Amino acid sequence: MSLKVKNLISIADLSTKEIIMILDLADKMEPIAHSEKPSKLLSGKILSTLFYEPSTRTRLSFESAMARLGGSSITVADVGASSVAKGESLADTIRTVDNYADVIVLRHPQEGAAQWAAEVSRVPIINAGDGAGRHPTQTLLDLSTIRRSQGRLKDLNIAVLGDLRFGRTVHSLSYAITRFTNRLYCIAPPGLELPNEIVMDLREQGKEIIMTRDLKGILPELDVLYVTRIQKERFPTPADYEKVRGVFRVEKSMLQDVKPNLDILHPLPRVDEIAPDVDETPYARYFKQMFHGVLVRMAILSLLLEANVR
Ligand code: NCD
Numbered sequence: 001m002s003l004k005v006k007n008l009i010s011i012a013d014l015s016t017k018e019i020i021m022i023l024d025l026a027d028k029m030e031p032i033a034h035s036e037k038p039s040k041l042l043s044g045k046i047l048s049t050l051f052y053e054p055s056t057r058t059r060l061s062f063e064s065a066m067a068r069l070g071g072s073s074i075t076v077a078d079v080g081a082s083s084v085a086k087g088e089s090l091a092d093t094i095r096t097v098d099n100y101a102d103v104i105v106l107r108h109p110q111e112g113a114a115q116w117a118a119e120v121s122r123v124p125i126i127n128a129g130d131g132a133g134r135h136p137t138q139t140l141l142d143l144s145t146i147r148r149s150q151g152r153l154k155d156l157n158i159a160v161l162g163d164l165r166f167g168r169t170v171h172s173l174s175y176a177i178t179r180f181t182n183r184l185y186c187i188a189p190p191g192l193e194l195p196n197e198i199v200m201d202l203r204e205q206g207k208e209i210i211m212t213r214d215l216k217g218i219l220p221e222l223d224v225l226y227v228t229r230i231q232k233e234r235f236p237t238p239a240d241y242e243k244v245r246g247v248f249r250v251e252k253s254m255l256q257d258v259k260p261n262l263d264i265l266h267p268l269p270r271v272d273e274i275a276p277d278v279d280e281t282p283y284a285r286y287f288k289q290m291f292h293g294v295l296v297r298m299a300i301l302s303l304l305l306e307a308n309v310r
Contacts, residue, residue, distance in 0.1 A: 008136055008304065009118060011175050012175065021303075026292065026295035026296045039070055040069075041309065042070055046073070046074060047063070047105065050079070050093070050107070051075075052107060058107065061294045061297055064294050065294050098123045104123060104126070108130055114127030114128075129168055134171055136172050138172065142169070142289070144296050156180075156223040158177055158223065160184065160194075162187075162227055162229060162230060165188065175202070183209075184210070189230070221259075222258065223261065225263070227250055227265070227273050249274070265285055
């Protein structure tokens with residue numbers, strides 16, 4: 001098993017068959033991720049995590065995935081403590097790190113950064129978020145969560161809610177999930193709608209993109225509600241953020257007439273868009289969701305490093 005591409009920059013790099021292959025392989029990784037079955041699959045391999053923006057889950061789950069498979073990680077968690085603080089360019093940093101590692105996981109505030117890195121790197125680059133651009137490994141773990149919970153990816157009623165403009169997770173997810181479903185509900189505060197370019201792309205493919213603000217009205221129809229944080233750090237001023245903060249908030253009292261198998265997902269971190277009382281409902285799957293990040297990242301690392309997986 002292998003992937004056609006050397007890097008993972010965008011969901012568009014993967015065929016639908018490859019997406020399914022990653023999800024299948026991720027499922028097989030579960031005993032290793034639970035430390036029930038030791039693995040030496042990536043023994044001797046080194047992963048470098050290079051994060052120019054904050055992260056908890058993405059960085060740690062990549063490092064956990066690598067360790068579970070017998071590999072090791074080196075990290076620049078705080079680029080302020082690296083030569084970037086001396087003015088080094090991203091390209092020079094990548095040309096340095098590719099001497100020390102077999103694969104690089106990069107998170108950067110600029111859209112397109114992972115693609116530029118891939119152009120100079122000798123080793124595979126995995127995009128762990130490029131500004132308001134893309135976040136393909138998050139999407140793979142979202143798909144894995146949906147498939148495991150709903151038993152399928154096809155013919156589901158899915159809504160994405162929150163900051164659809166700056167949220168990179170929903171950009172990648174919109175492209176990926178509509179390979180399996182024909183309709184996507186989009187609920188955003190004014191000014192934070194899904195970028196036109198994405199809406200046009202999807203509509204050209206014949207997908208039904210429904211923009212609504214009526215969360216309560218559509219809730220009973222949904223199989224999956226994917227909630228996202230307003231991306232405060234991407235707003236020009238704090239006042240702009242305050243205008244849209246808290247416009248949508250999911251609360252337990254709203255979940256009276258929902259489908260019994262509704263999945264409420266969130267890439268996390270959560271701020272105030274899901275009330276803590278939702279956590280105790282059977283619909284809250286965001287904590288389980290992040291475990292799938294380890295499985296999916298184990299699968300991606302194995303495939304990009306061409307380990308002998310079957
Ligand atoms: C997301 C991100 O970094 O885009 N976090 C994550 O990777 N789980 C979502 C966010 O920051 O809102």
